[in-house]
Every structure is written in structure tokens, then in C-alpha cells.
Amino acid sequence: MSERRRATADAGGDLVPLARLPAGRTGRLHGRDLAQGEACLLAAMGLVEGCRLVVRASGDPYIVEVRATRIGLARRLAERVLVRVEPEGAP
Numbered sequence: 001m002s003e004r005r006r007a008t009a010d011a012g013g014d015l016v017p018l019a020r021l022p023a024g025r026t027g028r029l030h031g032r033d034l035a036q037g038e039a040c041l042l043a044a045m046g047l048v049e050g051c052r053l054v055v056r057a058s059g060d061p062y063i064v065e066v067r068a069t070r071i072g073l074a075r076r077l078a079e080r081v082l083v084r085v086e087p088e089g090a091p
Contacts, residue, residue, distance in 0.1 A: 014084055014085045015030055015031075015082050015083070015084055015085075016082070016083060016085060017078065017079050017080070017081065017082060017083075018053075018055075018062065018064070018073070018078040018079070018081040018082070018083050019058070019062060019075055019078040019079040019081075021055045021058070021083065021085065022055065022058055023055050023056060023057055023058050024054075024055065025054075025055050025085065025086075025088070026052065026053070026054050026055075026085075026086045027052075027053060027055075027083030027084055027085045027086055028050055028051065028052055028053070028083060028084045028086065029047055029048065029049055029050060029051050029053060029081065029082075029083055030049070030050075030082045030083055030084045031049070031081075031082040032080060032081050032082070033080040033081075033082070034077070034080055034081070038077065042073075042081075045066070045069065045071050046066040046067055046069055046071070047064075047066055047071065047081070051066055051067075052066070052086075053065065053066050053083070056070060059075070060074060060075040061073055061074060061075070062074070062075055062077075062078040
């Protein structure tokens with residue numbers, strides 16, 4: 001676990017890897033531990049810092065919905081994307 005993730009977990013924060021969110025949960029993209037090319041590709045598809053996403057299916061691929069677009073991510077990629085979990089039932 002990276003120092004950043006460990007510090008957040010120790011502080012009781014709600015930042016988690018995207019791959020830990022079950023189907024139906026919502027979060028906001030907080031950060032990425034990706035190569036520049038991977039980060040640019042995700043940004044081009046709408047996965048930018050602060051965007052709201054809904055997990056539609058977990059597994060491999062991991063399916064998330066951003067705005068009106070569904071994007072499939074390899075699980076290894078979803079494990080390196082940090083999200084701030086929104087409370088259940090949040091609009």
C-alpha cells in the first residue's frame with residue numbers, strides 16, 4: 001500500500017481504490033497512480049479528477065458510468081484509481 005493510501009486509511013478517510021467499490025456504489029475520482037499515457041486516455045474518456053462515477057459491474061472488466069458513458073477498465077487499472085466514496089442514496 002502506498003504511503004498516501006495508508007495515511008488516508010489510518011486517518012479513517014473514505015478514499016479507496018475504485019476496485020473496492022461494489023456494483024451500485026457512487027464515488028468521485030480523487031486521484032490516479034497511473035502512467036501518463038494511461039491517465040491521458042482515461043481523461044479523454046471523461047475520468048477526470050472530481051468526476052462522479054457509478055460502478056455498474058465489478059470484476060474484470062470493471063464497468064463504471066461517467067455522465068452517460070459506460071467505460072470498461074481492467075481490474076489492475078481500477079486498483080490504481082482512487083475514489084472518494086459518496087454516501088449511499090446521494091443524488
